[in-house]
Amino acid sequence: MFFGGMPGGMPGGMPGGMRGGPPKDVDTEKLYETLGAKNKPPKKEIRKAYMKLSRTHHPDKGGDEHKFKEISAAYEILSDEDKRAQYDKYGLEGVGDDVGAAGGEDLFSMFFGGGGGGRSRAGPRKGPSVNHPLKVSLEDLYNGKTVKLAVNRKVILGTPSECTKCKGQGAVMEIRQIGPGMITQMQRPCDTCKGQGMACTFKNERKVLEVHVEKGMAHNQRITFRGMADETPKAETGDINFIIQEKDHDLFKRKGNDLLATKTVSLNQALCGFTWKITHLDGRTLVIKSKAGEVIKPEMNTKEALPFVKMLPDEGMPSKGNPFVRGNLYVIFRVEFPDDNELPAHVVEELRKLLPGADVPEEYDAMEVEEVTLTSADLRTFGKGGATNHGGEAHDSDDEDGGVQPQCQQM
Numbered sequence: 001m002f003f004g005g006m007p008g009g010m011p012g013g014m015p016g017g018m019r020g021g022p023p024k025d026v027d028t029e030k031l032y033e034t035l036g037a038k039n040k041p042p043k044k045e046i047r048k049a050y051m052k053l054s055r056t057h058h059p060d061k062g063g064d065e066h067k068f069k070e071i072s073a074a075y076e077i078l079s080d081e082d083k084r085a086q087y088d089k090y091g092l093e094g095v096g097d098d099v100g101a102a103g104g105e106d107l108f109s110m111f112f113g114g115g116g117g118g119r120s121r122a123g124p125r126k127g128p129s130v131n132h133p134l135k136v137s138l139e140d141l142y143n144g145k146t147v148k149l150a151v152n153r154k155v156i157l158g159t160p161s162e163c164t165k166c167k168g169q170g171a172v173m174e175i176r177q178i179g180p181g182m183i184t185q186m187q188r189p190c191d192t193c194k195g196q197g198m199a200c201t202f203k204n205e206r207k208v209l210e211v212h213v214e215k216g217m218a219h220n221q222r223i224t225f226r227g228m229a230d231e232t233p234k235a236e237t238g239d240i241n242f243i244i245q246e247k248d249h250d251l252f253k254r255k256g257n258d259l260l261a262t263k264t265v266s267l268n269q270a271l272c273g274f275t276w277k278i279t280h281l282d283g284r285t286l287v288i289k290s291k292a293g294e295v296i297k298p299e300m301n302t303k304e305a306l307p308f309v310k311m312l313p314d315e316g317m318p319s320k321g322n323p324f325v326r327g328n329l330y331v332i333f334r335v336e337f338p339d340d341n342e343l344p345a346h347v348v349e350e351l352r353k354l355l356p357g358a359d360v361p362e363e364y365d366a367m368e369v370e371e372v373t374l375t376s377a378d379l380r381t382f383g384k385g386g387a388t389n390h391g392g393e394a395h396d397s398d399d400e401d402g403g404v405q406p407q408c409q410q411m
Helices: 030-034 043-057 065-078 081-090 107-112 138-143 267-272 345-354
Strands: 130-136 145-162 171-179 182-189 198-213 222-225 240-246 253-255 258-266 275-279 285-289 308-312 322-326 329-336
Touching: 030 065, 043 065, 065 081, 130 145, 130 198, 138 240, 198 222, 198 240, 258 267, 267 329
Parallel strands: 130 240, 258 329
Antiparallel strands: 145 198, 171 182, 222 240, 253 258, 275 285, 308 329
8 A cells, every 4th residue: 555655656765665755635734733833943942832832731730641642742753853854744654653752652543533644553542541649758769668559440341342323433423403404414422332432331340559669769750550540442451650749858858869958056056066866768867967176157158149068978869770879968057146135245255255357446536437337138128229219209300290391502
């Protein structure tokens, strides 16, 4: 069978076994329409359109899984220069079936809902998959865990038979009169087989699944049980996906395989040292001590105002698939200073003697200078002072209500 080619044409060279020139009626716009891209834009615009749509239609965010597959498959083809060139010339027939984002689904069926241009399906369609959120503590993601979960699914009893009402089409045509001498023909899903095209009987089955949470798994990762969703006639059974939902932790925050903890220290501890005992995610007790003479600063010595950070190597999360390689544990320090007038005068005097860099009094005549003190402020108000930013101009015009404007005349 030939697809858009001419019998007796020159063999070879064309993708998918096509002969001769490109077919005249080939659709080379469907993938661009899927991404909402017009006039076949450059690769950068293609990526921008894909990123916008993928955030909206991602199944983990409540989007439609089939729509997300279409978007991903369209982007995979159009972002590849060779595949895009073949598609622009020969349509989906020129791309072939080696598109990973399609998940094994036939491209023609994905985008056109059936065999495209006389092309038959590569295999049975796949039934809908089911996603279940699985809330997991950070301790369980660190150590790994196996949980047993019961699921109820529908399975087909016996052998399905073709629906006699719709003749296996899944839809029926009906004629309606919309006015005198006016009728319309409409297609609707068959109510006998619920649009399946097959008549069958279902039974409920309870299945207990052992869900193994691997060490190092992350938020929104999936644990998939193939073919465990509800059975549907004329279709491959869909999957059950358990979506990891990481719970918040009282002490640690996670990013990738690294952990982050926050420690508040007093000014005394920041200058003289501290000891901090914590319980790690595997139950070990760690005693974190500052080094002799080490000073905890309010912020890092950088151009940016970054918090002061220290690190414990290899005390982060285990890596998924290689749990012996761990991330790091970072500790952010917050130095708690005394409040105003909290230190007695004699303590201040002692600190002035003990601490380096004591203030050297300036020499001045109090009668000739103006002594001032600072008040509390918020840096977010910087640049908003003065009369201009308080709703008026510094100098209002006396002729604002239609007065005579001065005129200049060359002499």
